[in-house]
Amino acid sequence: MKKTIVVVGSSFAGYTTALTLAKLLKGKHRIVVIDKQPDFVFLPSLVWHPFGYRNVDDISFNVLPIYDDLGITFMEAIVYGFDLKDQVVHTQDEDVHYDYLILATGTCANFDSVKGLLPGKTAWSICSLGEAEKTRKAWKAFLKKPGPLVIGATQRAGYFFAAYEFLLNALYHLMKNNLLGTIPIHFITPEPYLTHFGIGGLYSGASNCEDLFNRYDLNWHTNAEIREVKKESVVLETGESISSSFTMLIPQFVGTNAIRSTRKLADRHGLIRVNNQFRHKVYKNVYAAGGAVYIKPKEYTPVPCGVPRTHTVSEAMAKTVAYNVASHIEKGARVSISNNRLYEYCKQDMDHLSLALFGEQTTPHRDLDFIAKGSQEKWANLTIENYIESSFDSEYLKI
Numbered sequence: 033m034k035k036t037i038v039v040v041g042s043s044f045a046g047y048t049t050a051l052t053l054a055k056l057l058k059g060k061h062r063i064v065v066i067d068k069q070p071d072f073v074f075l076p077s078l079v080w081h082p083f084g085y086r087n088v089d090d091i092s093f094n095v096l097p098i099y100d101d102l103g104i105t106f107m108e109a110i111v112y113g114f115d116l117k118d119q120v121v122h123t124q125d126e127d128v129h130y131d132y133l134i135l136a137t138g139t140c141a142n143f144d145s146v147k148g149l150l151p152g153k154t155a156w157s158i159c160s161l162g163e164a165e166k167t168r169k170a171w172k173a174f175l176k177k178p179g180p181l182v183i184g185a186t187q188r189a190g191y192f193f194a195a196y197e198f199l200l201n202a203l204y205h206l207m208k209n210n211l212l213g214t215i216p217i218h219f220i221t222p223e224p225y226l227t228h229f230g231i232g233g234l235y236s237g238a239s240n241c242e243d244l245f246n247r248y249d250l251n252w253h254t255n256a257e258i259r260e261v262k263k264e265s266v267v268l269e270t271g272e273s274i275s276s277s278f279t280m281l282i283p284q285f286v287g288t289n290a291i292r293s294t295r296k297l298a299d300r301h302g303l304i305r306v307n308n309q310f311r312h313k314v315y316k317n318v319y320a321a322g323g324a325v326y327i328k329p330k331e332y333t334p335v336p337c338g339v340p341r342t343h344t345v346s347e348a349m350a351k352t353v354a355y356n357v358a359s360h361i362e363k364g365a366r367v368s369i370s371n372n373r374l375y376e377y378c379k380q381d382m383d384h385l386s387l388a389l390f391g392e393q394t395t396p397h398r399d400l401d402f403i404a405k406g407s408q409e410k411w412a413n414l415t416i417e418n419y420i421e422s423s424f425d426s427e428y429l430k431i
């Protein structure tokens with residue numbers, strides 16, 4: 033009998049799952065993707081947008097023609113909850129029945145976790161395209177009237193990479209505007225040392241990063257917990273108050289409202305607990321992939337740090353989910369993938385200088401990891417970013 037597979041979310045995890053499923057199921061079953069927007073936004077490029085290095089069209093594309101080609105139904109709708117017993121997804125317009133449900137709703141920024149952290153009022157943010165656009169205007173205004181600069185991440189933050197990358201881009205822009213060396217710059221992070229990233233660091237990462245920060249006379253605060261963000265300062269738990277004319281902080285990320293509002297679907301942070309086949313621990317026909325999935329930190333830090341889920345990790349989860357759902361339907365063997373085997377790749381850019389990071393798995397005790405800096409890494413990073421963006425846009429994912 034024809035089954036209906038509903039994928040909620042159409043970004044790295046949802047898009048990859050839907051395309052992989054379409055190739056595996058070859059039109060024998062119905063695939064429905066629901067997202068509040070038909071545009072895929074390449075979130076990692078939001079660190080470039082405020083500086084004018086990328087415009088909206090460069091970092092987004094419409095998924096509809098691709099889904100049409102593959103016989104995937106796309107519904108543009110906001111999902112506000114799930115009935116897991118009756119197997120229904122509630123949207124603002126209609127209820128959608130499913131035989132299999134794949135949750136790829138990612139995460140959302142939890143600005144409330146730090147007192148006074150109000151994007152657009154006391155600080156700027158790059159967690160969504162809308163926020164990055166406002167930050168772009170604010171940064172332009174800041175360059176005309178520069179003052180102390182604070183960049184970093186709050187306690188429990190996810191995506192530390194974004195804070196570092198924003199900082200490096202900001203340094204380059206300041207240099208181009210002959211402002212480097214004229215204003216105090218502070219980097220605040222809950223990480224126990226620079227480039228820990230919530231994943232236990234990478235070989236030689238901290239020393240490379242410290243060299244770079246020293247070269248540009250940056251002040252850095254590790255193990256930092258923020259008590260309050262004010263319009264013109266950031267106050268740490270130690271009582272230290274750091275003046276700021278422009279503050280950009282990466283916050284904690286939690287599960288989305290639709291997930292949090294459904295009882296017994298996720299933990300208290302709205303993150304979904306799955307087994308090593310990315311299948312929900314209670315509801316056997318529900319799977320999850322990407323940012324929405326809980327990943328256990330292997331290492332606890334004095335100030336809590338979130339575990340990042342990069343897009344490469346999200347795509348690996350998504351492909352595993354697609355294989356498992358296909359084999360669930362067709363009664364084949366299941367694929368397992370351990371959280372430890374999901375690798376990380378990330379890049380940090382600053383004009384001619386770049387840090388390239390590679391870790392074979394998300395948590396410490398990796399067989400292979402490195403961090404390197406230099407002009408060749410810049411070249412490698414640009415090549416990889418262009419490759420990833422173009423493979424998402426034009427070519428269907430290879431299975």
Ligand SMILES: Cc1cc2nc3c(=O)[nH]c(=O)nc-3n(C[C@H](O)[C@H](O)[C@H](O)COP(=O)(O)OP(=O)(O)OC[C@H]3O[C@@H](n4cnc5c(N)ncnc54)[C@H](O)[C@@H]3O)c2cc1C
Nearest residue numbers: 041043044045067068075076111137138322323341342343
């Ligand atoms: C500023 C920033 C920089 C980053 N930099 C990097 C980097 O350099 N490298 C890297 O690998 N990763 C980076 N990441 C992380 C990367 O973006 C995530 O790993 C990735 O987006 C996770 O993909 P996802 O599909 O799980 O979730 P998301 O990309 O968050 O997508 C979730 C989708 O679900 C939809 N959705 C959610 N709720 C609903 C609802 N209720 N109804 C309908 N639709 C809904 C959303 O519209 C969205 O399309 C960065 C993230 C940020 C924010």
